[in-house]
Amino acid sequence: MRDEINPAPQAADSEVRQFVTFVAGNQVFAVDMAPVQEIIRVPEVVRVPLAPPTLDGLANLRGKVLPIISLRRIFGYPERPADDASRAVVIDLGQPLGFVVDRVASVVGVDVRQIEDAAGVSTTVRSELLRGLLKDVGGHAMIMVLDFERLIAAEFAQAARAVRSAAVAGLNAGAAAGADDGAAADELQLVSFEVAGQEYAVAIENVQEIVQMPDEIVEVPHAEGHVLGVMTLRQRLLPLVSLRRMFALPERAADEQSRIVVVAIGGAGVGAAVGVVMDSVNEVLRVPLSGAEPVPPLLAREPGMADIARICRLDGGKRLVSIIDAASMFRQDAIREVLENQHMQTHMEEDTGNGRAGSDDEEQLVVFRLGQEEFGVPIDSVQEIVRVPEQLTQVPRAPAFVEGVINLRGAVLPVVDLRRRLGLLHAERSDRQRIMVFVIDGVRTGFIVDSVAEVLKVERRAIEPAPCLSAEQSRLLARMANLEKQKRMIQLLDPRHLIAEGDLAQLAGIEV
Template identity: 35%
Template sequence: MTSPPDSDHGKRRLLFRLGSEVHAIDAGRVLEVLPVPHITRVPHGPPALAGIVNLRGQPLPVMSVERLLSHNPEPRKTSGGKIIVCDYSGIIGLLVDDVLQLSQTGGDAIKVLDLDETLQSAFKLEKRAGVARGQEASQSAAGPVSADLSTFLSFRVSGQLYGLPLESVREVAHLGGEIAAVPNADEAVLGMMSMRDVVLPVVSLAGLLGLQLASPEGAGSRIIVIEYDKALVGLVVSELDMIRRLPPSAIDTVPAVLQRGRGTAEIHAIGRIDNGAVLISILSPERLFGHATVSQVIERKPGASTMAAASESGAPLEQFLLFRLAEETYGLPIAAVDEVIRVPQDITRMPGAPSFVSGVINLRGKAVPLIDQRTRFDLAETKSGGQARAIILTIGALQAGFVVDSVSEVKAVSPEALSAAPEFSSDETEVFDRVAHFESEGRMVLIVNPQELLSKAERDVVASIAREKTAVTPT
């Protein structure tokens, strides 16, 4: 992996340090040198792959030179460091401890890194199909979800459970940033805030519903951006719950006697969850936007309704459900998500099942296997507490739940902010087909292709378990 000193006599080299050793690389291959930003880990990537970073809106694969040279999967823990951006059939980053100098070499004993030989077996040159193909694959992965089920985003306000039709939700985000107060506004109007370069009216849902107003800066507070008749408003809620799917038989109209109080007019229906053990108040976007407070704040700020529902190219935005595993955030096309549920305490264990299969649960009379994504992504086990969620997906004929640490946001992303993920030399990394770039937040998120979330072998194993488990005791 090193070239003899006299083989490139007279060439300029860039000298860099790894621990106490000094190496060099042909300076003609170097495009730039960067300080180390946040590196997004790629589960099941090649051992030498440190991850990917955001390089001016494009994903840059970063290889650890220490791992390349020593084949040590556990690098030394160092602070700082540099990334050398090189030309290698495209661009690639080399993670080193420090960059020392440019040197006009001539027969010295410094080790020269042969970039082609070193990277040939560690990184693929081929690129995936374009973003459009990835989007089509993700959307087609949703599978035959029953049209009779209605999908709701559920959340809590003042300790009570509410829901909104998912199709009316543009995105969900942590409440952050400065909110500018609106003079002489109703107490439910928190103010205006900038979101994706557009001014958005922000309203306390508790205030609209006649509940006790709480501080909007709570740790779990979210802002839900909903759309109705091309107008947008941000609703502040106490806590994001999950995505729920209910059959018509589990949705009842609101009794007339309950429609007399302040705030109850916005409640469109009552949903029954777990055979009526839990009730959810289903809100109507039409009624919310018809509320005098919301109407007035939108009229006072006409620009609030101009947050485009399409990208600059005219293509529609695509929504993604963001979830966390350990310290990383990943995304799934929301079109492929059946629902999101809390992980039940009672899970039917399956003796002899693969380690990534947590067990089987009863989901409305159907046996659904649960896949532990921490195990799938080679992450250490941890107690995720009450934030753990199971994302229910249908892949082909198989429906399975994928257990994650938490579900954090729903994001609407334009095609311009999506790019194809770099091709890595591990077949298991095919699960990531795209990268979403959130420039305003300075981060990028790997997007999971639902069709590749299970390998063919794993699909067969899990499908076999689901077939054999024909009767599951209801939880």
């Protein structure tokens, strides 16, 4: 489902540059290949309140939050739903951003003499958003090269600032790393193995050891399909995964040639390794870096190629070895879950002790809905949750954002429609709606939500900063819980910023 494009290295004296060309509206555009990370099908998104209107929402890309932006909306073209041809071009501008286009046309090599300055040329796009023009390329008289940095600077001021900060940090980090580069950077050391007649490899620094298949594998209930179970390896539990299952290849029983390659997927400690079942292990390879090529875009679309980082051509091109990106394929959180489930089954008393320690590693949230999107607040910020009465009492001279007041056990409670506060469309009253009561700087205030879903414990490692899309959004919705396994993204709201300082005094003074 993913069409990856990895930039090909270019010689410093090359006169040819590579571009990805695509269509948005009736126009053909191009972007330099260098910042293009990959090209994916348009994913499902979580809508973000208070974000610029050109943002479709946030998607989950291999555990990372990816903003998805509509190029049609940026350029004012008519809306059009995504179809089978639509793609999101993921461009790394310090932070990855996905730009939705109608279709991707091709990857073209362009002689630098065919690139012209866009200044003074009349186009449907403002010239300051263009890096240049490609003349007579790919059957088109003119292709506009977009400047995506200026695009986000115009549409996403907060994101643009984050990009600039990341770029500065990247330059500093790159300078430091460059000082330590040695001859080893010119070659790859790989452990190669075979699965279903195809040769694969993993970087040798990620391989801890190679062991035989165990006599017994303990199955783990509710594990992902590619997880075979766990085995004991020198007094520790090692999760086992099947590469055949991951790549949707036919099942095959293990035999005497089968081996388990123990691959490191994170830092030290339990859960930092996974055992990958292979048909056989071949050899250790030393390959010049120049001999490892990015996966061709057409191959990247095929099932089983999603987590292949590069391909090595050996023996004059007769032997192809696919290099697996262990970091992206074997997600550490999924493996930890396998270990935790097994630990719960076999060590109940120890698990109780871990529960006490784990409480510091979890955050308890009240999850509620506005439309199809899920939001959450820390449970200790919610004073109570009550039904919405049939009618709210209107108060003269109350602030415009107040829907009305209710009598809550003898006290006047101002009530605000959270949809209105977040700039969302109005919804008719329903039996599922509730009022969540917060205390903001000593002032009790109720907020109407569409429904309250659950009280949920979330591991703190699953909570990350939300992309900065606007000043107000970055204050009010600064974090999100990215529950990759459940395919959920819960936007975390900070109740302290729901009411502006100047408005709190008016709320405190409301009387019936």
